[in-house]
Amino acid sequence: xxxxxxxxxxxxxxxxxxxxxxxxxxxxxxxxxxxxxxxxxxxxxxxxxxxxxxxxxxxxxxxxxxxxxxxxxxxxxxxxxxxxxxxxxxxxxxxxxxxxxxxxxxxxxxxxxxxxxxxxxxxxxxxxxxxxxxxxxxxxxxxxxxxxxxxxxxxxxxxxxxxxxxxxxxxxxxxxxxxxxxxxxxxxxxxxxxxxxxxxxxxxxxxxxxxxxxxxxxxxxxxxxxxxxxxxxxxxxxxxxxxxxxxxxxxxxxxxxxxxxxxxxxxxxxxxxxxxxxxxxxxxxxxxxxxxxxxxxxxxxxxxxxxxxx
Amino acid sequence: xxxxxxxxxxxxxxxxxxxxxxxxxxxxxxxxxxxxxxxxxxxxxxxxxxxxxxxxxxxxxxxxxxxxxxxxxxxxxxxxxxxxxxxxxxxxxxxxxxxxxxxxxxxxxxxxxxxxxxxxxxxxxxxxxxxxxxxxxxxxxxxxxxxxxxxxxxxxxxxxxxxxxxxxxxxxxxxxxxxxxxxxxxxxxxxxxxxxxxxxxxxxxxxxxxxxxxxxxxxxxxxxxxxxxxxxxxxxxxxxxxxxxxxxxxxxxxxxxxxxxxxxxxxxxxxxxxxxxxxxxxxxxxxxxxxxxxxxxxxxxxxxxxxxxxxxxxxxxxxxxxxxxxxxxxxxxxxxxxxxxxxxxxx
Numbered sequence: 149x150x151x152x153x154x155x156x157x158x159x160x161x162x163x164x165x166x167x168x169x170x171x172x173x174x175x176x177x178x179x180x181x182x183x184x185x186x187x188x189x190x191x192x193x194x195x196x197x198x199x200x201x202x203x204x205x206x207x208x209x210x211x212x213x214x215x216x217x218x219x220x221x222x223x224x225x226x227x228x229x230x231x232x233x234x235x236x237x238x239x240x241x242x243x244x245x246x247x248x249x250x251x252x253x254x255x256x257x258x259x260x261x262x263x264x265x266x267x268x269x270x271x272x273x274x275x276x277x278x279x280x281x282x283x284x285x286x287x288x289x290x291x292x293x294x295x296x297x298x299x300x301x302x303x304x305x306x307x308x309x310x311x312x313x314x315x316x317x318x319x320x321x322x323x324x325x326x327x328x329x330x331x332x333x334x335x336x337x338x339x340x341x342x343x344x345x346x347x348x349x350x351x352x353x354x355x356x357x358x359x360x361x362x363x364x365x366x367x368x369x370x371x372x373x374x375x376x377x378x379x380x381x382x383x384x385x386x387x388x389x390x391x392x393x394x395x396x397x398x399x400x401x402x403x404x405x406x407x408x409x410x411x412x413x414x415x416x417x418x419x420x421x422x423x424x425x426x427x428x429x430x431x432x433x434x435x436x437x438x439x440x441x442x443x444x445x446x447x448x449x450x451x452x453x454x455x456x457x458x
Numbered sequence: 459x460x461x462x463x464x465x466x467x468x469x470x471x472x473x474x475x476x477x478x479x480x481x482x483x484x485x486x487x488x489x490x491x492x493x494x495x496x497x498x499x500x501x502x503x504x505x506x507x508x509x510x511x512x513x514x515x516x517x518x519x520x521x522x523x524x525x526x527x528x529x530x531x532x533x534x535x536x537x538x539x540x541x542x543x544x545x546x547x548x549x550x551x552x553x554x555x556x557x558x559x560x561x562x563x564x565x566x567x568x569x570x571x572x573x574x575x576x577x578x579x580x581x582x583x584x585x586x587x588x589x590x591x592x593x594x595x596x597x598x599x600x601x602x603x604x605x606x607x608x609x610x611x612x613x614x615x616x617x618x619x620x621x622x623x624x625x626x627x628x629x630x631x632x633x634x635x636x637x638x639x640x641x642x643x644x645x646x647x648x649x650x651x652x653x654x655x656x657x658x659x660x661x662x663x664x665x666x667x668x669x670x671x672x673x674x675x676x677x678x679x680x681x682x683x684x685x686x687x688x689x690x691x692x693x694x695x696x697x698x699x700x701x702x703x704x705x706x707x708x709x710x711x712x713x714x715x716x717x718x719x720x721x722x723x724x725x726x727x728x729x730x731x732x733x734x735x736x737x738x739x740x741x742x743x744x745x746x747x748x749x750x751x752x753x754x755x756x757x758x759x760x761x762x763x764x765x766x767x768x769x770x771x772x773x774x775x776x777x778x779x780x781x782x783x784x785x786x787x788x789x790x791x792x793x794x795x796x797x798x799x800x801x802x803x804x805x
Contacts, residue, residue: 202649204805227651234649238641242482254471255650276480298651419564 152218155180155302156201162364163196170196171207172357183324183334185348187341187443188253189453194337195235198306201335202232213270218376228256231300233291235307241280245271245290248279249297256298267322269293285316290322303327309343321347321441341443352448360450366397368446374399374411377445378418381407381435382426395421400449402427411449468652472660476634477667484632490668494622494676498615501741502684505573505610513581516540523560526586531560533585549575556582584788612687615680616767617740622672623699623735624760627706628727630668631661632714636723645805658798662707669703670696677771689774697777698770702763703786705791712794715802732759762786 156178163171171193178184186194199205201212203219212219217226239248242334251263264457266272269289274282282290288308295303305324307315317340324347328334338344344351345365353361353368361368369375374397392401397414412418415438426433447453480486483512513571514536517526523539530537540557541605545624556578559565566582568629569575588594638644673696680686688695713730719725737744737751738760747755755761766783777784 204645204649227649229721230649232649234642234646236642237646238643239646240475240479240638240643242479247475247478251475252650254467255652294646314702384474 153213154178155182156184156214156335158201158212159210161197161200161207163193163200163205163207164198166370169357171200172226172256174210174357174359175351176359178333178335180333180366181328181331182349182373183233183273183328183336185344185351185456186335186337186354187339187344187351187447188354189339189447191329192354192439193356195255195306196357197354198304198335198337201228202304203227228298229299229301231303232293233295233303233305233308235310238293239279239287239290239294242278244276244278245282246291249293252294252297259297259299264337265293265296268296268326270319283316285312285319288312288320289323292320296327300332302333302335305334307337307339308447309338309340317343341447349354349445353443353450355447355451361446365443369441372399372411372441372449375441376412376415376438377441378410378412378415379407379435379437379439380410380422382431383434384431387429389424391425392422395425402448407435409448410446469656469660469663472652472657473663476660476664478633479723480630480664480668490622490626491672491675492670492757494618494672496746497618498611498676498680499683499709501614501618502611502680505614506782512536512540513578514554515578515582516545516548516557518542518545518557518559520560526558526560526564530582530585531591533589535582535585535657555579556670558582558586564600572797575801576744611680611684612772613743613768614741615676615684615686616771618740619673619676620698620702620760620764620767621740623669623702623763624706624731626672627665627703628710628713628731630665630798631707632708632717632723632727633720635711635714636662636717636720640719641802641805642805643755648804658711658795658802661711662704665703665707666700669699686771688771690770690776693779694780695767696718697772698766698780701787701791702759702767705759705763705787705794708791708794708798712797712801718803734758744804757786759787759790762790 154177158174158176161171161176162169162172172191176197186197188194194417196205199209201214203214203223204266209368214226215229217229219226223457243251246262246266249265251413253259253262253265260268263272266275269292271286271289271293272285278288279287293310295305296391303324309320321343322332324336325344334347336343336347348365350364351368352359361371389403392398392408392410395410395412396417397412398410398418399413400411401410402409402411410418410422419438486598486675512534515530516538517523517530518540520542527537527539538548540554545557545559547566547594549567550689555572555575556568559567564586566579568579572646635644638647648654677686677688677695681688709730710727713726714723717726735757738758739745740760744752744755744761762783766787768779770781
């Protein structure tokens, strides 16, 4: 009936918790078959947003449409079409992996068998293990398998890889990649930039309840007008920002405590010029490094803050 | 047929999951099954009936003590000699319910507040008067009978069963719900198409299987080791136990409907259950409380359950005699379940 409608669309969504404004007039559209990443630091409103889209929270204002249906009218029909993974769920510890999947599978009218789900998330060898005996990565894959139990058209994932080791993260990405390759739509929240880069067709960057940037990862990085970032620190820091801005290729100068960050489109010109300036002023470098610009730099440039506060 | 089967599959799976979780929790299994058996055993031994027992009498060691001791011993008393300064202590600690102080006339010291003490005084008096020459005007025919179901253990076992049905119903239901809420499992479940009523129902239903075992173990144990007999129909006993379990299952759901932490729900559980442990006649009859309190005691679900269980086990009554109790239990169950559905906090 609504197979051609956009996977998600929300307009003017507002949500308060008491006097705190968690989501501040959010507009968002996600297309069928894409993996959309919602990025932002802790407290940006990502979880509130995703839970509104999942129908678990009521927005104070705004319109939400999921797969062409609305929570106030079609909740029951809609639940069958969605797969949801929540940030903090702890599944029953004393059920086995297969028992947990059988339970979740029983809620849906159609979907893969328990065996197929186990294969999808590569937990076949843990079939009869209690949930309490699984590693963090295995628990997350089980949680995703539960979300896949009803063959969802749209999969919601809230920080699925937080706290996982790199190998576990990669395993989970492969599961999601296969789901998307089979035509599924994904909305994922994360504060890992590499995750967004790897998985997402488009990302929206959230800060303080607002979407502050939207586009493909490549577009967003390109919007910096700079492909590289030079980071350095000097012993006696009396260098004028204006002087640095005037260096060839430099688009932006930022200070983060004792460190300076120069965004540049022409690394090969900027670095020699910087070294010349420092030599003239007898400033000795205590640190120097460069990296390709990332979504992290996009966020920092937009907000002046780091994505992760640790 | 296939459609029906799939309609009930979530309920079946939810119930099976609950049941598995229970059996994989050794502590829970202990409290449900071993604890009531240990209680029955301990109380059954402490309050066992020993047939006709000799009356105990104390005699103070003063001039004339030997004559009195001889008279009472011959009359079948168990006699204990008591030092003159030890009389009150002997009465207090139960060594002798009555103490005779030799003299002319002798003095009987006893405790008016204790029935046992009163009886011992009368028996001692009769024996001493007879020895002093009083004759009986007639010899009555003695006809001791054994009234079935009149021992303390007969009375106690249905009460213990009732208490256990309350305890496991409330804890079993309340704990698992609050735990699932705390772990955000409830929130995860309502993000699926699962029906909320199925979830609540599965928790009450999973009690059924444990309940059957509970009843069989407690009643079976009491009947094998203490000769407690079920005088009424076993079917009616099962039905009353089932109704009680549903009623307390509903109450457990209600108590757990909003609590966010295990500590909070524990406090609420105790608040609800403690008055019933005391008032509803588990270890001693609720008729010990003043008349003014009786209407309140009557409407408590555990009172209704204990009364009904005792009526079936000890008196062998039929279902028509249990209508007030069945009504009370049913009402508690229905009202608490309805309130739960309204108030329940899923996330």
